[in-house]
Amino acid sequence: MGFFSLRRNREVRNEGVRLTWGGSVFLIGVLLIGLTAVDADINLLLLMFGFCAGAYIVNATYGWRALRHLRVRRVVPESVIAGQSFQIRYIVTNQHRWAIARSVVLEDIFPGRHRDETPQAFIRSLRPGESITLNVQFICRERGRIPLQAVRFFSRFPFNLVTKSVRLVAEDELIVCPAVGRMLIDPTSAARSTESSVTASTAGRSRGDEEYSGIREYRHGDSVRKIYWRRSARTGQLVIRETTQSVNKQFWCAIDTRSKRRSQAEAEALEKTMSAAATFICSALEQGASVGLICNGDPLVILPPGSGRAYRPRLMRELGLREGGHEDSLAQQIRRHPWPTRWQASCVLFSVRDDAETRDAAACLKRTLGPTRCVIANTPGFDQVVSLSGEKKNNVRRNGGGKGRSAA
Amino acid sequence: MRPLSPLHIVLLLLTLANMLPAMEVEGTWWLYGIAIGCAALSCLWLSRSDGRPLPQWVIHLSVFASVAFLCWEMFGQHDEPTVHIVDLSHFIALLACIKFFECVTYRDAGLIAIISFLLMSISALISASPMFGLVIALDLTIGVGWLMSFHAERDQYQIETRMLKLSGSEPVVVSSSTPSRKGPAYSRAVGASAIYLLITALVIFVFLPRGLYGGIFGRMHGLVPVSVTGLSDVVELNDSAVFEDPTPVFKVRFSKGGIPISGEDYSAYLRSRTFDRYYQGRWSGTPMLVPRAIAQFDPDTPAPLIDMPAAPALNTLLKQEFWLDSIGSGVLFAVYPPVLIDAKYVKGLRQDRNDFTMEAAGIREAAQYTVYSLQSDAGPVAARLRRESAPRREFNSEIPLRVRELASELALRFGDPSDAAQHEAIARGFERYLNSTDFEYTLRRGPLRKGVEPVVDFLFDNRRGHCEFFATAMVLMCQSVGIRARLVSGYHGGEFNDAGGFFRVRQKDAHAWVEVYTQGRGWLTFDPTPAGGESARRRDESLWAQARRSMDFLQFKWSTWVVSFDQESRDDLAAGVKKWLAKFSEDFDERRTFGELIKTFIYGPDVFVWWQRVLYWLLLLLFVVLVVLLFRVLWILSLYVRELVADRSETQERIARRPEARFYDRLLLLLAAKGHVKPPHVTPREFALKLSAAHEDLRALSDFTEWFYEVQYGQRDLSESRWQRLRQFITRLREDAAFGSRT
Structure with a gap:
């Protein structure tokens, strides 16, 4: 900004000054001191009142320049997994020529979330022209799209009596994919209509025909033996070596997302369904299979079968963004769509409801694509196929593997 | 907060400092000793017990003991309500002592800070000593620093705790473009905050409304030091300490028969006012000043102050030449009895025909007059004087x-x-009695007992006091046995100036003495104040005495500038500023308000015609621009100075980059804009290798880095062809959005 420039920066919005809790309590004391001082006409009390009231003025005005000249660049991952910690990187620069920013709190604004549940970081001091990179670990518990619009900087420096804050426009988007659990059965066998067992899924690994395919973050349920310790130590985050089996198979993951808009129970069931589907897709892709996705709603989503690491984010992103609260029939939508014969493969249908519509969809999928297995949320069969929390793993194993419900 | 961390230690020291004024009021130093002991013991305890506080039952027991102490002090010791506030401060101090032992968390530290603040508030209510000012100064420097550090650490701790709870990991500062230095920058912030706060507080202090007190608390300052003056209309006996004010009052030169009187030993009693009515510790006079028509015998001789047929011979009179300083009073001083005056520069002379005190209606600053006093009680003038000045009241x-x-x-x-002829002997006897060693001269006599007459306290109990106590006692003793006596205030002594041959008289030379009427000789001067005490003390030039006088001066200034600051002081301050501003405007009028003065300054003098006014405004604008430019120049200069005085590492870092090698910084900036930020721990060569391997477009970066090494460390220059290649690369990097991003 030039010397006489009156240009207003539209990226920065001044949110003003407000009293802190401590400042409010202290204000009562200050007013009492002021009243006593005026009543008693005691100069030392008046002086004391001057210092106390002055502290508010100093607190409200000191450091504004630097605060208004802070700029931030946010680096967020394209998509993150619900329930798993991820890193948001903030590069903060003090663009003022001489003012030092001190005791500044950076707070990302997540719409619809309480301030205590948003990423925050503390900057002790930032000199003119200095940049600082802050890495904040964070966890999103819910799936969906989080539009990130702004970042707030606030400071209570130096006396913590008032908070002054500015809001900086920093538009971004965070896609939270459904939480990924652990398949209790081999995904390839889950996609078949016949029964499968855990021993079958582990047999391949024990034979040693796995191929190294890359590195990914550690997820709950992963084998500790797969942790890549050297890389984990370097990055500060647990990562594992990802391996794929040489399986040349093709599967479909179909999701019936019909649910009532205001039903809490169905919303929870939908989340479970999505998580189960995500778990299935991840497991299948890790085993080298090609997976396609069908998801009803407006519009109907059909992602043709694909494989490899690059394909997973695409599928997960779609799962993260799908919403329930509609009554579009999956069977009808499938029937309206032409299906090439090369797409025919085994299919797993994940559904929120256990009703005739679901059965109709399963039958339709079986006719159109191939053998279809139905996994319905909140049924005993669901817990035998997918474990979304670690505690159930051993119990399920003791029960002798999962058994889903097959379509007729 | 970690126990025994710098934050913790500074907090304890600050709290102990804030206790000082409250403890000083009642002299409860033993309680202060307890506080220091508790602070030291708590440090010992917390260090030995790994930060564990005292057991709860010990804390509860201590609090109970403090409450018992408060009840005992409030109901068993004193009966005055104002003392309860002092008792309360003792209780709060004890609470702080207990809290020292469990100062572990930030909350504990905050509570101790609040206790410290409460003690400061109570000190402000009950204390009037400069100790309060010293503690404020301490709070403003170390206290502000501690507060800033405390809040920063607490904020950081809270955020880290919250993020740990939310995600299982604290926010991490990965890199910073410059290393963080706490020392000088932090000190600057503390200093700036303290100065800003001080200025704001003083502005609020000066402009707060005064004189609105309803008296719920009343004035609680009892021991404000006062400066005794020989000019005041009343004399009051109270327990205030007397401050030796070095403000000059006048210069006087004595001569008799044309021969100057000099030397340290000479000291005259220069009267200003007399008082003959005493009521409950307060003397008041009943002056009957009437205008004195100056009827000079001839233009070259002074005017008579009493009716006499002919002027006495001047060589028999004591000549006193006065040069008054700005004293704000019309009093004219003279040795008793003044008979002639030469007052060319004095207007509106008035005189009390009974005690021969004089006043002038209009005295200019640094007025000069000469007065002649009779030295003998023989002759017609003395006889007439005795007749005229006989006590009539x-x-x-x-x-x-x-x-x-x-x-x-x-x-x-x-x-x-009952025998009037023996009155002088009796008065001499009273004077000797008071001059005896039973009574001690002091400027700090200590507090009066409540409900006791000051003179009774002086004569029978305390037996210590300054000249007003001695003179009062003698006058009352004389009056009680039927001897006519009055108290006289004025100045006595002074500092002789060898070069000028005059005495420099200051406020600290103010004195009170006695005049007794005797039948044969008229009014005689008596001084019951022990001469040795005062003169011996004044001659004390030891280091301790000088230090004590400096402390007195500090205390006096604190009392006059801060404790006794009132509406009048504020008006004086405003008048001073107004007068200063008025120097800018020639047509200044005393009656104009402050706002009008500013308006006049901006509008310009009324006599201007339009074109003159436009020129005036242009001039004013030029002046403003010049001021702005001056500030700008000062700012740039400060940048140079800052660069010069910057620490060694920073200077070296800045000097290290050769101008020819700055292309590398440009490259780094452009690469950072494309998302390739060079981490501080990576060398330029490693960075270039990594980027050139990952991005096809950036393969040339390795060459550029080598050139950078050559230029920067090999002190070589780039050839023109290399510059050209480099410029092309930079241009492409800047203008092509996709360039450098392709893998």
């Missing part, structure tokens, strides 16, 4: 019974009070 002083009894007893020892 009724004695209506309220004399305490014990004083009457003592005076009667002593008078019988020295003579017969």
Whole structure:
């Protein structure tokens, strides 16, 4: 900004000054001191009142320049997994020529979330022209799209009596994919209509025909033996070596997302369904299979079968963004769509409801694509196929593997 | 907060400092000793017990003991309500002592800070000593620093705790473009905050409304030091300490028969006012000043102050030449009895025909006058004087019974009070009695006992006081046995200036003495104040005495500038500023308000015609621009100075980059804009290798880095072809959005 420039920066919005809790309590004391001082006409009390009231003025005005000249660049991952910690990187620069920013709190604004549940970081001091990179670990518990619009900087420096804050426009988007659990059965066998067992899924690994395919973050349920310790130590985050089996198979993951808009129970069931589907897709892709996705709603989503690491984010992103609260029939939508014969493969249908519509969809999928297995949320069969929390793993194993419900 | 961290230690020291004024008021130093002991013991305890606080039952027991102490102090020791506030401060101090032992968390530290603040508030209510100012100064420097550090650490701790709870990991500062330095920058912030706060507080202090007190608390300052002056209209006996004010009052030169009187030993009693009515510790005079027509015998001789047929011979009179300083009073000083005056520069002379005190209606600053006083009680002038100055007023002083009894007893020892001829002898006897070693001269006599007459306290209990106590006692003793006596205030002594041959008289030379009327000789001067005490003290030039005088000066200034600052002081301050501003405007009028003055300054003088006014405004604008430019220049200069005084590492870092090698910084900036930020721990070569391997477009970066090494460390210059290649690369990097991003 030039010397006489009156240009207003539209990226920065001044949110003003407000009293802190401590400042409010202290204000009562200050007013009492002021009243006593005026009543008693005691100069030392008046002086004391001057210092106390002055502290508010100093607190409200000191450091504004630097605060208004802070700029931030946010680096967020394209998509993150619900329930798993991820890193948001903030590069903060003090663009003022001489003012030092001190005791500044950076707070990302997540719409619809309480301030205590948003990423925050503390900057002790930032000199003119200095940049600082802050890495904040964070966890999103819910799936969906989080539009990130702004970042707030606030400071209570130096006396913590008032908070002054500015809001900086920093538009971004965070896609939270459904939480990924652990398949209790081999995904390839889950996609078949016949029964499968855990021993079958582990047999391949024990034979040693796995191929190294890359590195990914550690997820709950992963084998500790797969942790890549050297890389984990370097990055500060647990990562594992990802391996794929040489399986040349093709599967479909179909999701019936019909649910009532205001039903809490169905919303929870939908989340479970999505998580189960995500778990299935991840497991299948890790085993080298090609997976396609069908998801009803407006519009109907059909992602043709694909494989490899690059394909997973695409599928997960779609799962993260799908919403329930509609009554579009999956069977009808499938029937309206032409299906090439090369797409025919085994299919797993994940559904929120256990009703005739679901059965109709399963039958339709079986006719159109191939053998279809139905996994319905909140049924005993669901817990035998997918474990979304670690505690159930051993119990399920003791029960002798999962058994889903097959379509007729 | 970690126990025994710098934050913790500074907090304890600050709290101990804030206790000082409250403890000083009642002299409860033993309680302060307890506080220091608790602070030291708590440090020991917390260090030995790994930060564990005292067991809860010990804390509860201590609090209970403190409450018991408060009840005992409030109901068992004192009965005055104002003392309860002091008791409360003792209780709060004890609470702080207990809290020292469990100062572990940030919350504990905050509570101790609040306790410290409460103690400061109570000190402000009950204390008037400069100790309060010293503690404020301490709070403003170390306290502000501690507060800033405390809040920063607490904020950081809270955020880290919250993020740990939310995600299982604290926010991490990965890199910073410059290393963080806490020292000088932090000190600057503390200093700036403190100065800003001080200025704001003083502005609020000056402009707050005054004189609105309803009296719920009343004025609680009892021991404000005062400066005794020989000019005031009343004399009051109270327990305030007397400050030796070095403010000059006048210069005087004595001569007799044309021969100057000089030397340290000469000291005259220069009268200003007399008082003959005493009532409950307060003297008041009944001056009957009437205008004195100056009827000079001839233009070259001074005017008479009493009616006399012919002027006495000047060589028999004591000549006093006065040069008054700005004293704000019309009083004219003279040795008793003044008979002639030469007052060319004095207007509106008035005189009391009974006690021969004089006043002038209009005295300019640094006025000069000469007065002649009679030195002998023989001759016609003296006889006329005795007739004119015979006491005519009724004695209506309220004399305490014990004083009457003592005076009667002593008078019988020295003579017969009913015999007027023996009055002088009796007065001499009273003077000797008070001059005896039973009484001590002091400027700090300590507090009066409540409900006790000051003169009774002086004569029978305390037996210590300054000149006003001695003179009061003698006048009341004389009056109680029927001797006409009055208290005289004025100046006595002074500092002789060898070069100028004059005495420099200051406020600290103010004195009170006694005049007694005797039948044969008229009014005679008596001084019951022990001469040794005062003169010996004044001659004390030891280091300790000088230090004590400096402390007195500090205390006096604190009292006059801060404790006694009132509406009048503020008006004086405003008048001073107004006067200063008025220097800018020639047509200044005293009656104009402050706002009008500013308006005049901006509008310009009224006599201007339009084109002159436009020129005036242009000039004003030029002046403003010049001021702005001056600030700008000062700012740039400060940048240079800052660069010069910057620490070694920073300077080296800045000097290290050769101008020819700055292309590398440009490259780094452009690469950072494309998302390739060079981490501080990576060398330029490693960075270039990594980027050139990952991005096809950036393969040339390795060459550029080598060139950078050559230029920067090999002190070589780039050839023109290399510059050209480099420029092309930079241009492409800047203008092509996709360039450098392709893998």
